């Protein structure tokens with residue numbers, strides 16, 4: 001039997017560094033080092049879901065559900081040093097050289113047509129970043145609007161993209177996603193569904209591209225998530241408090257080590273984090289060549305059928321997650337093992353007792369209506 005890939009090894013057997021081996025050096029104040037992803041104890045499901053969504057954005061992001069204090073936000077921020085470099089459009093409408101090559105000048109916006117004419121680049125290499133949506137964000141912060149500073153200082157009106165526009169090609173993280181106000185949730189849903197949105201202010205109108213990977217977290221004690229928003233997330237990871245008391249103690253030790261000296265803790269994990277980042281790049285490169293083999297496909301489809309899932313997003317999420325899992329293992333065929341490894345993450349999002357109930361009620365209602373129609377027809 002072949003051995004597991006480095007990426008999955010690193011992930012599933014996170015090195016248990018003895019943090020007492022950490023040098024007691026004072027590096028001064030520095031909040032630039034996020035908590036090392038590999039120093040997160042346990043929570044394999046959450047870590048796997050996050051990495052799969054980085055490897056394959058088509059999975060459609062991740063929803064982390066769990067009580068407060070289980071490290072959801074820490075884990076998301078810890079992804080930062082692991083995120084790959086991508087070719088990023090410099091234009092708010094998302095024009096790229098690839099679009100120009102495929103569709104000619106008509107495929108890009110007027111502004112970029114000019115740039116292309118002068119031989120200027122339309123894209124630049126950029127590391128994927130995480131954009132956090134602040135809980136107190138206003139609708140105009142989210143979608144954008146008139147730049148008030150320019151309006152007052154220079155007495156001219158300029159539209160500016162909001163957080164959604166800035167999140168294009170990046171990861172949009174929403175903590176406490178269930179507490180979003182309805183208008184903001186609607187704006188995010190629209191942008192996520194269409195991949196762009198348009199801002200109109202008086203005579204001004206601007207379209208912004210907004211294709212982002214959505215990561216959300218919520219504490220179920222603080223209210224439900226609207227079903228439309230729930231359906232936007234690809235995977236759902238359940239984050240539970242750790243049962244094992246030794247693991248709990250190690251989590252406490254890690255938290256203290258980070259609190260005392262984030263730079264030193266990062267240094268302790270720097271080497272493995274570097275290897276993991278390279279493995280993620282490799283998996284992303286391999287992904288386009290990964291196919292789901294026949295048995296894997298049959299298993300996935302029969303799971304979806306048996307669970308009576310309506311949303312077509314089930315297939316997308318399950319197949320794309322299985323492909324990402326195979327890529328993480330450096331294989332070009334996703335098998336039944338890959339499907340099984342991700343099935344819970346991909347499908348628990350899609351089953352809903354209320355939908356099952358709704359469909360049952362609808363069937364009953366349809367039967368009633370059909371009976372009436374048949375009686376009238378006699």
Ligand SMILES: [Zn+2]
Pocket residue numbers: 091092093094095108109110111112
């Ligand atoms: Zn453009």
